[in-house]
Amino acid sequence: MEQSWKQAKAVFAAALGPPLFWLVLFFLVPLAIVWAYSFGHNDGLTDIAITGTFKNYARAIEPLYLKIFIKSAWVAAITTGLCLVIGFPVALAITFASDKAKTWLLLLIMLPFWTNLLIRTYALIAVLRTEGYVNMGLEWLWKGGGTLAALLGLQPLGDFQPLELLHNNFAVILGLIYVHLPFMVLPLYSALDRLDKSLLEASLDLGAGHMRTLFKIVVPLALPGIASGVLITFIPALGAYLTPDLLGGPDSQMIANVIERQFKRANDWPFGAAMSFLLMYMTFIAIAIQAVLSRKTPEAK
């Protein structure tokens, strides 16, 4: 049983005081200021007058910015969906692997996760750019095809046109999947690992195929894990800054890039603050939806 704080006031104060102080001063206060700024406007070059206006929010839902919000949510949703499709078999394989293989597979999933995000993004740039490895490989194949065509006396293939793989929405989604796949696999694995395997065996014994077992038994039981994997992937993907910034083109801006521009270049802090809080509210809504859903589904025992 937990102790009442009154029984050891000194210990309680000593243990809770400093971290709470830190949390309030260096986290809640800064957020509160941003929140207050979102109801203000620029007053001169450096001052911000907090006037309680909703103008910034009104501007944020103008079509120009609303489109970016919708697009960001869309990109994050596609990323999450693809991560789920790609990651689910991986999590399933890890769950039913031998203990030794399990350790190694988990490590292999974790390792990119521990590697610096910027380095991983940079690695993707090197793969995708016009002189990148993908285009180099395609060029090689193209030339091989050309030689073959010449040998067979067919029309020459012409010059190789490198594919534009970088600086577009495709690159952004690929980059987001690349970065967030471990986020999806780990919660999926921890949900699947807790499954009662005899239920699966029973289903297979009673004549259901693997696919049917998967969709009728595994997925419903693992639903809370799937929901948390979806949430854990969706939230950072929605607020992604680096990936759209480095891999995206002019039309693949996401919310975070707009916010950054307000604070660093456009110098419109109140508007940026309003955008930040809208992004935050979207995050909270996603969390709330997940909480409601996971309460509805029966806990897998």
Place this chain on the structure above:
Amino acid sequence: MAKRNAPGPLEYLRRWQMQAWLAAVFIFLYAPLIALMAFSFNDSRRNIVWKGFTLKYYEKALNNDGLIEAFGNSLTIAAVSTVLSVALGAMIALALWRFRFPGKPAVDGALALPIVVPEICMGVAMLVFFAKVLPWPQGLGWPLNLGAIIIAHVSFSFPFVAVVVRARMSSFNREMEEAARDLGAGEFRTIRDVILPHMAPSLVAGALLAFTLSLDDFVITFFTAGPDTVTFPVKVYSMVRFSVTPEVNAASTILIVLTVILTAVALKLQGNSAATAGHGGEKS
């Protein structure tokens, strides 16, 4: 996947379809990184065609004062913020584990906030805070000039440490603490001799997590850093924006190798729990 011959019904890993899928996923995850590391040894500026083995880009990277300074800054920030995060995280985890008090749900909720708030929002909050409320003095000597970044890093790291430590403390048998008390140990002694040993693995795991989070962070640092306090990711960012160069490959390879070594050490120290503890994967 519906074959029922050689592999057992649930041995999904032994099915070739599954193996092919896994192989494809791991190639997707690793090929770019391996290519990056391989081409850091390539003797060609174009970075594409293999021209022969060289270490000259490592030499270049190591002689790049800006890069080395940024690297040193990153390690310093990570070290200091790890120490502070572990201390603060363990304290708040202990308080939340041991006591019931009015407002506990609020503290719980506030502690979860830094974990779920999008990085960009936290970044701008830090920018505003250090611009308006607590302007960090310019021209302080090293390492004091890193103070603002360290504060920001602690703010997003220590809640993660708290999560890891609390998960560990839930397996602690409270009777042990009472027994220690009964046998005459004071508060301090009980914490030091009974609670801390039980907490220890989670402290190591938490420290590792905090260190990696700090070393990895770009967005929040990007908003907190001044012109003379550049960290490794911020420096690499400014280099990457212009071009892909073997020098960046070399510097990245060093950091990847460092990460792998750190992970290996952690696994050796801990068995496997360190790598997975607290990695519900919440880091955004």
